[in-house]
Amino acid sequence: MDISRTSTPRNRRRPRWLAALAATVAVAFLAGGLAAPAQAAPAKTTLAVSASDYSVSPDASVTVTGTLKRGSKAVAGVSVKLQKRTAGSKGWSTIATAKTTSKGKVSAKVSKLKKDTEIRAVYAGTSKNKSAQYKSATSSTRKITVAQKVAVTKTSTGKPTTGESITFFGTTTPGLSGKTVELQEKSGTQWTKVATAKVSKKNAFFVKTTAGNAGKATYRVHAPASVSTGSATSSEKSFAVHQWFFLNDVAPADGSEWADGGIGLDATPSTIAGVPFNRALSDVLSADNSDLLASYSTWNLDNRCVAFTAKVGIDDASAEGTRAAFLGEAFTSLDNAGASDTLLEFGESARGDKAKTVTASIAGFTFLELWATDSTEAEWAEGAEGYPVFADARVLCSTAP
Known part of the structure; x- marks a missing residue:
């Protein structure tokens, strides 16, 4: 049997990879076509x-x-x-x-x-x-x-006394104008701020402090660092600070007896012309030994003191007519044989006179001695006594005597 079939040829299937490529190309064209080649980026500088x-x-x-x-x-x-x-x-x-x-x-x-x-x-x-x-x-x-600079150009005193104000004057470089500088005091190896001051437009400053106790005091002026300036510090400035010490608070080194039996000035309160003095050193004079000084006291200052001051006068408890001369001596050795010994003459006072201030330089001496003698003009009654007084007697020293 002759059998024949008439049929339509089947479509060929495209490979999957080709389909995917086609889809990609289609999307690119739908989005506006393929991009142009990129230009070179600017070179790195x-x-x-x-x-x-x-x-x-x-x-x-x-x-x-x-x-x-x-x-x-x-x-x-x-x-x-x-x-x-x-x-x-x-x-x-x-x-x-x-x-x-x-x-x-x-x-x-x-x-x-x-x-x-x-x-x-x-x-x-x-x-x-x-x-x-x-x-x-x-x-x-x-x-x-x-680099910034700070300099102390002068001070108000070169020999400060305890409690005295010291002013430091100085200059800075222009960069520190308007800045704050510190006055610092040395304690051991440490520096402590004691005062501050502002630098003027003319690059100048002054800053004050008060001198402390007797002894060496060292200061400097310091400009702390800021965001626009480095720190700067002046050179150090040292002082020998002196302090007044009452002789009533210092034990005498010598109270030698004289032929009349005097054994040193008495440390006792006194009144001169109605004014009381709690710190006083008094002598005793009498009609029986009016031609001799009654007593004296000596202090070892160890060459540390530069000045002496006191108020002298006759205690109100003295006999009428009491009049005395006030004296002293500064010397370097107890035998009183030195050529540099200096006699201190403080003048005379009579009972009823107001206390008189006396002073003396004792710089360079080791010992100070004080006494009083009867004045030739005194008018004594038999058995009468008089009491010449060194009131508020003080010495100015670099350390305590």
């Missing part, structure tokens, strides 16, 4: 800044230099800004704008630096020549330190 010196004196000048490169190659003929600002501030000011040299450099001078100064270089970049584009660049920030 680097910018550095430097200074001819990073630590300078006030009012000095430095040269600031910026260097622009692409890779290791210098970029020439483009504008670069050099900028500065006071350290710690926010705003920048332009020192100069100039085109780079064949070595990629631009330089400018900064003058009269007064405070710590930061510098940098800035390049804006370029897009005019697409075949030679350069990205913008800013250098790192560098700091120029300006």
Whole structure:
């Protein structure tokens, strides 16, 4: 049997990968077509800044230099800004704008630096020549330190006494104008702030303190560091502070007896012309030994004292007509044989006279001796006694006697 079949040829199946490719291409064209080749990105540039010196004196000048490169190659003929600002501030000011040299450099001078100064270089970049584009660049920030100075030019006294005010006058470099400086006192190895002062617009200051107890005192003036200035310290200033010491509070070194039996001045309160004195050293004179001094007292000052003062007069409990001469002696050895011994004559007083202030220089001497004698003008009644007084007798010493 002859059998024949008529049929329509079957469609051929496309490989799956070909279908996927076709779909991808279709999506790309539907999205607007294939993208054009990308242009080259601007070349990477680097910018550095430097200074001819990073630590300078006030009012000095430095040269600031910026260097622009692409890779290791210098970029020439483009504008670069050099900028500065006071350290710690926010705003920048332009020192100069100039085109780079064949070595990629631009330089400018900064003058009269007064405070710590930061510098940098800035390049804006370029897009005019697409075949030679350069990205913008800013250098790192560098700091120029300006050394500050503080000086004490004079003091109100060179020989302060305990409780006396001492004023320190001085000057600073311009960068410290308006800043606060500290007066510091040394204690052992430590420095303690005792006073402060503000530096004037003319770069001057004065600062005060009060002298402490007798002994060596050392001071300095210090300007603390700030964001725009480094610290600065003056040289040290030392004093030998002297203090007044009452002889009533100092034990006599010698109370030798004289032929009349005197054994030293009595430390007892006294009254002179109605004025009481709690600290007093009194002698005793009488009609029976009016031609002799009654007693004396000696103090070993060990060459540490420079002045003596007292109020002299006759105690109100003395007999009528009592009159005495007040004397003293400064010497270097107890045998009283030194050629440098100095007789101190304080004059005479009579009963009823107001207390009289007397003074004497005793610098350079080891011992001080005080006594009183009967005046030839005294009018004594039989058995009468009189009491000459050194009231508030004091010595000015660098250490306690």
